[in-house]
Amino acid sequence: MGAAFLSSWPWDNLGLFKYALYGPLVGKAVASRAWERGSPDQWLLLLLVLFTLRAFTYQLWSSYSNMLFLTRRRRIVRDGVDFAQIDKEWDWDNFLILQILMAATAFYAFPSLRDLPLWDAKGLLVGALLHVVATEPLFYVAHRAFHSGHLFSCYHALHHSIKVPTPFTAGFATPLEHMVLGALMALPLAGACAAGHGSVGLAFAYVLGFDFLRAMGHCNVELFPAGIFQALPLLRYLIYTPTYHTVHHTEKDANFCLFMPLFDRLGGTLDANTWELQRKTRAGVDEVPDFVFLAHVVDVMQSMHVPFVMRTFSSTPFAVRAFLVPLWPIAFVFMLMVWAWSKTFVISYYHLRGKLHQMWAVPRYGFHYFLPFAKDGINYQIELAILRAERMGVKVVSLAALNKNEALNGGGTLFVNKHPDLRVRVVHGNTLTAAVILNEIPKGTTEVFMTGATSKLGRAIALYLCRKKIRVMMMTLSTERFQKIQKEAAAEHQQYLVQVTKYRSAGQCKTWIVGKWLSPREQRWAPPGTHFHQFVVPPILGFRRDCTYGKLAAMRLPKDARGLGSCEFSLERGVVHACHAGGVVHFLEGYTHHEVGAIDVGRIDVVWEAALKHGLRPA
Template structure:
């Protein structure tokens, strides 16, 4: 929103929310009637408006995905400061201008005499279109843009666009309605001029709109991809086509580099930023910030592919849930699965900063079900090992293994890598000490008894030992007497009577604190008494089938306010919340601890880790 929003800030369809897309329905209905039901429409206009709009959406998505592929663009990133959810939300309606363009074009097509019956393509008309753009449109836009920087118009309108200091490809189309009306009138000149000179065609709408979107994305993509040799071979090019660095200076310095796509007008108007060439050369040298911390995640279900930050940004900005509009993309996941299985290596999915730490999330190119395939075990461990060694080579201090990457049956909670590479400088962390601390601190201090499933797992063992040491009775559900006795033997003799082995869910029928580390079916949950609270560390969470009971969520923590650059949600976690194991790795790095946190959880460190997390600004999720 602008600093002091003026008249016509909101679009006529803003109040409709997502229902604004119903405005496409009349176009779709007419296109169906014309092309499938034997109807007639001059120029098959509605079909072309729909198709051109679809291409513009695909174009915008392609640029957003490309700009967020850190492994491709990170080296040439211009502004390294991250964006946040405020910007993501502000730019979520970036596509309003697409609706505006087809509505205004349709009105002109219907009202203006002779603005119809176009041929499909006219090459001479395209040449005229480009000349009219380079002349009148670029000239008028330059002066309009300068006017919008007058404090009156800037505060009421243009400041909305400049709220995005670090831009993304779609940032260039994020403006108030009144401002877009001005631009639409300016950009209509090439269309009307080409028509007046007899060169109009249906193709000119496709060409000019996609040309405009492409050039607009260049200026806002925030990575410099123009090679230096282009300007050495043809020096005048710097006046004809702007670069991403040229326009980024407009967002950082504000009162320079006003041109639309052609810097010539800034040089003629005396507003070209003096450091434009210097910044371009500097960025093209390539410099990638080295991370201090890496969280190593993996895919969950196949559709989670599109929840990556470079997948569908608007989808990734909210907790993961397979939405109706995502399901049609499911067939695309199969070739993605095959490509990742054959050629995939761990890649960077996101970057952010926490206090003095430069942090990244990397992804092992495997999905959840693959971790349970026996023949995949060695391949997955090789991928994790590759990530650890690559991170060490980059100077990373701590790598935290997320989700199944630290599975006990896979690599002993990370022990495999520490034992194999005894000279590791990087610290390998599973983060489960903090996960245990989160679960333990969810349970009231005055609890007398808990019913524990998944009791002999890494987390189950730590929870059982911790509570027994505090004098709490722990009903451990396990059929393995040997594993039970092995865990019980870790207790001091005076606390061993607090640990009780049970083999059936019926044993928990009088206990109102169930801690689930193993999936519990509805029939198993029925043994819990009314009023029971189900704490859980099982993935995925159990079905919430008891209306007379309450259910806890997966262990997580709210990140400190100093966290900068969060623009996507960590799977099902709310905004600004990460899984406890992720938080545990961050705490490890922030505290500068020099030990590996692998294998069995050190119960003696649980309280210390919890205190450190709170000290660093992490908060329990209410």
């Protein structure tokens, strides 16, 4: 049985090439120099500007609704937006293509529309009146019709398949629905033109206002103070709220109106519990996470890889793309603002085993960590985040790569020593990181070469491997630090730890474990076929085509992780860095100790088995 007529978009299979449908309009505007005064096709330029602003309106609302540091307490549906929903709504802007084609057709069919004045104040009154007496009631009737058996199953069920409303959900519907909606939007504009009061200003004001209210209703964040409806009871029937529209998404057979609940009142479809729910949501709901991963931004480009900038971009592994370059100055200014604000903020969350896991970010960028004068300020911000988590009742705080840097705070020991009575467990997660790297090394390996060998991770990996009677060439110029680590090994295993001071010493070793940056010149000493395992931040660049490069140690979260909708840096969907996963395991196992400072080599296998037991898998 085929799909219902106008239930799918004709350009579904075009992907990004669907934007070529704008091509004839853009080409016509450029060819006729539509931006010049007196151009006969100036209307075409205005139309393209209007639809660009429409897309921008939805994007701004999406950015706002994903600013969890501002909105998380007033979210109506508490679940996170997952990858499945993001993929469903990926082409949310299809309706803009449809409606600009409808508008262009109208301009060609009625040439008089091209000569509208820029402004006519009376047109606003006519448009508002027609919206109330025509668009609102007709939308109500049409919306209820789309909830009938055949129309719902063939058309409207798609819109209601979304669990968490977002501004992009407003555009996620079938072509038939958007054709009806476009026609209803056109009624006030056509009526004003027929009355002789149409104008460009009216078109911009009405259409952008319409989109503003549509996106607001789907934003899943309650905005209206409850007191305003108590002071002005009639107002609740003149403007809907995000809670009001969300009730329609959850109940389906109530709250059908476009923007004015008055028509639900007249039609007997107003949910009586809406106002109480709106009051409670506006008051705010405190959700205390059980686990927090304290992340940091890597650089200016990567700062744009967050849901409140571009949700679709953050749902894919990070990579520097051409469209980011024009946005770099904006991101740089935002970096300065965040640095000045200096407040840790929530950037994403997900649920695992029924518990809330949040990701917070320290307002510092990667290069800040290498500025000597910034050390105290960064530690202060991390300490504030830990103490905030302590007050909230968080059980485990896991520190991301640079937030636990040995030179910065001794792998977290600074905070534990300063606050010996902490109830929240501070975890660097390096035990699981070491386990992931060690389990990547092929069985049968007899020799490895390691840079960063005297770091926390390097020390633990070297001691573990020597117990397995694997020869470890530890690249270090400090004989004292090497000997200190060597003495930690049992007497019968010390012979497997070998200090080297030159990269040429590894000219025959095909297993390199990289904990310190390698330049292209240094990488040249590796023989063909070498695999570079990495725990260096940022990871080294792959210059050798005859070698392979591992990514930073990472693990895939269990399949029951819910609400996960953003990728962690350059990792795949559902994959997190091993230090993040190490904190998750610490929480799931209910460990009561802090995991800071030096790695307990004896616990590497214990933590690895615990991770596998809880459904985490190597990426």
